[in-house]
Amino acid sequence: MKQIICIKWGDKYGPEHVNRLYGGIARNITPPFRLICFTDSDAGLRPEAEVRPLPDFAYEAPRNTRGKWPKSRLWGDLGDITGVVLFMDLDIIVTGNLDGFFDYGRPEDFILARNPNTPFERLGQTSLYRMTVGALQPLQGIFAADPQGIADKYRYEQRFVTRNAPGGVRFWPRGWVAHFRWHCVPGFPLNYMLAPQPPRGTKVVIFPGGTDPKDALQGRWSGRHPLRTGAADHLRATFDGRRQEKLLSHLRHFHRKADWIAENWRE
Secondary structure (H helix, E strand, O other), X not given: OEEEEEEEOOOOOOHHHHHHHHHHHHOOOOOOEEEEEEEOOOOOOOOOOEEEEOOOOOOOOOOXXXXXXXXXXXXXXXXXXXXXXXXXXXXXXXXXXXXXXXXXXXOOOOEEEEOOOOOOOOOEEXXXXXXXXXXXXXXXXXXXXXXXXXXXXXXXXHHHHHHHOOXXXXXXXXXXXXXXXXXXXXXXXXXXXXXXXXXXXXXXXXXXXXXXXXXXXXXOOOXXXXXXXXXXXXXXXXXXXXXXXOHHHXXXXXXXXXXXXXXXXXX
């Protein structure tokens, strides 16, 4: 049985994110499999997704540091869920067969995606990782002792996990996981001419750093930026005062509509 887990709390992601994740998994995996969603609300979730309550979080989450620290709920005991699990963020898009994520390495290995933002740092990306349930429980104790202090030191939970995971970490083979902004969007100035595309052989596309599949489908960098009607409107915004960031960042952040998302990100 291939076990996939995800977590949903608050209202940032609606039930459609879980439902589309399930659909993407079901179309790209050899059964049997199960998707277990740890959540504070099961409203609107498709019946095939198994629901579990959010694990106890008996310490205050950091308030002054970026990073998805509430994901630390999943590092310890998960009740009746045991053994090897594959964690997937809710904004992941599955584009290829997932069987390899369960076969790669040893069952006891902690394996995660590589973070391309810091090429000179051996840093993981916790959008997609595989673990044995409970293997990261020692990290909960370290974090619980001083949540804000740990967050201030490491900034992001992925850095804390990468540097402190018992037994160390491994990374998925290169090419399996594509970072939307780094691997799918053409570099400037080609981003104005060519639509984003996942590289050949990509199995999963991740969307860390503020970009969401909904925005990418519309041709928008993130929900914090105005929706442009096209490349010409975006270029005009660089000169008429509507630019919300530095010029080079503004030019680099434009991308055309990623139409392939509609086919792959659906129930």
